[in-house]
Amino acid sequence: MPFLEVNNLNKYYPITDKDRFHALKDVQLSFDKGELVSIIGESGSGKSTLMNVLGGLDLKFEGEIRVDGENIGHFKEKEMVNFHKEKVGFIFQSFNLVPHLSVLDNVTLAMTLSNVDANTRKERAKEVLEHLGLKDHYKKKPSQLSGGQKQRVAIARALVNDPDIIIADEPTGALDSQTSDQVLDIIEEIAKNGKLVIMVTHSERVASRSTRVVTIDDGKIINDEKRKNIHDHKNTFQIKKRQENKNLGFFAAIRMALLNMKEKLGRNILIALGASIGIMSVILMLALGNGVNDYLTDTMNENVNPMISEARMTEETQEEADEELDTEAPAEQGGGGPGNLAANNPIVQLSKNIAFEESNIAELETIPHVEEIELAYSSFSIGSDTVVYEDESYPFMNFGTISANMTDSNILYGSFPENSEVLITEEMAENVFSTAEDMIGEEVEVKLSVNGSPLTGNYTVSGIYTAGNAIGPASAYDSVFMTMDTFADMNEENGLTVEPNLAYLYADEASKSQMIKDEISDLGYAGSSTDTLAETFTQMLDIFTYILSGVAGISLFVSAIMILTVLYISVVERTQEIGVLKAIGGRNKDIRRIFVSESFLIGLFSGLLGVGIASFISMVGNIAVENLFGTTILHMTPAYALFGILASIVISVVAGVFPANKAARLDPIEALRHD
Incomplete structure (x- = not known):
């Protein structure tokens, strides 16, 4: 039985409510492991659409696609996530490396989404990178690499989870001829190691290196030619001990969020500073109300025995x-x-x-x-x-x-x-x-x-x-x-x-x-007139405190809008990255978790900064007031500090939910095409 089998595959794109464009027409194909297949055709012939369908990026099709006997068209989200993590790896023409991650972090990205422990994923990534000749480049950023090196990193990312299928979209399209030959040598070696490699290309030169060439035109397979065989030998890319696939963990999401925030450090510091002003203002208003109330209470206790309560008829x-x-x-x-x-x-x-x-x-x-x-x-x-x-x-x-x-x-x-x-x-x-x-x-x-x-x-x-x-x-x-x-x-x-x-x-x-x-x-x-008046003053003071805190809280609303806007911008800036994450097995929940983690961290840093500034102002203010009037007036408590931090986190996370949902709903195909 073929490892990958396509039966009566049809793909339609809606044009209007009634009209559809027929992109793939009754495609019948079957592939085995060890094949190096080139799908060639003119622009608009349907080869990219076929690639997306075979790779599970597009599930809106008619017909059957069976991988290892299972129909991927019937997969639920969890099964499709596992398919992307275990069965298929993607190599893109434009590399699609995450610019703010190191070479090592780019390669371990798929394993991070699977919650593989740090030591295992680093050891595995280094093993693959070393085999591809990138031993001395682990800590470099993509911008420090040549085109050929970038494509090798992309190949390493596709291979790191030891998938059965490698799908390459114009893998040499952005490379010169000499570098193209080096990359094709690597791809040929991958096929020799028993993996099914499917390349989408318009280059006859690339197709000439393949064992099989499938020609597509106007959505139909018009030619399927076998050219040579590749003898299998030991799979040097095989994982020695495969771990059970899990989902992205909380701490892994926090780490990814920190790396993302580090890329825009200046902007994130300004956001945190702006949000901290609101937190600081609210805490100071509460501290002021508490200080005045304490002053009244202490003054009363100096003049009235606190052990005694008064009663009148x-x-x-x-x-x-x-x-x-x-x-x-x-x-x-x-x-x-x-x-x-x-x-x-x-x-x-x-x-x-x-x-x-x-x-x-x-x-x-x-x-x-x-x-x-x-x-x-x-x-x-x-x-x-x-x-x-x-x-x-x-x-x-x-x-x-x-x-x-x-x-x-x-x-x-x-x-x-x-x-x-x-x-x-x-x-x-x-x-x-x-x-x-x-x-x-x-x-x-x-x-x-x-x-x-x-x-x-x-x-x-x-x-x-x-x-x-x-x-x-x-x-x-x-x-x-x-x-x-x-x-x-x-x-x-x-x-x-x-x-x-x-x-x-x-x-x-x-x-x-x-x-x-x-x-x-x-x-x-009736109680004492002193208690009654003190209670009245306390109530009035509480009302003023809440009003002032509410006015100060307006800045919290402004900061929430600011965080929401910045995270929306971040989604747009990282659209292609989101597409890559989905292609290598990222769930919608994982994408959402990464962005919510960023908003959580912004809220945490804002809260800590706001509490720190409020504490400093309270200390300086109390010194000044005590020198002038012999008392203190700003009484901060741990409860106020905790409230400020929690309020900052809640406001930030709520503001981040909407951009996170937008990121999670992005279509992976459209996201990968985004420039």
């Missing part, structure tokens, strides 16, 4: 407590007759002083990780509360009892108050004395209105309070503080009873404070 929690007690909320708190005072007093009570019930305290005690609850009182009003010193009245708006929520950093002068002592704010003290420190030890009369009931008492100033950079009423208004025991005595002396409206919940661990605050909110209680 609301109308909702009061109604729930009343329902449990099955009673109405008392209209008057703190003693007889306050209703009339409240109705007739021109006081504006700004804070709703809703007292805690026993059930509320019990409910708060059930919150996990609460170690202790401290009850307190706080009010905020206009026109009711004053401090009298030497017959002069000084109004204040914020009153409260002290707790562990206040820290030593809040004490500007003096100390926290004890029994019969008060703490006043710096601004209030300066209204009395030009120097706030002079108020310490002075006796003042404090007048309060609690739920419409007047309270008075004489107390000694123990210290001067400063809110520092804290957020809350005490930071903006004159305030007076005393201990809860002192406030209870004050109420008792005025015939009233203390009704706490504020609770401080001590956490057993600082890390649990936020969880306690969330639970307080879920139960319907």
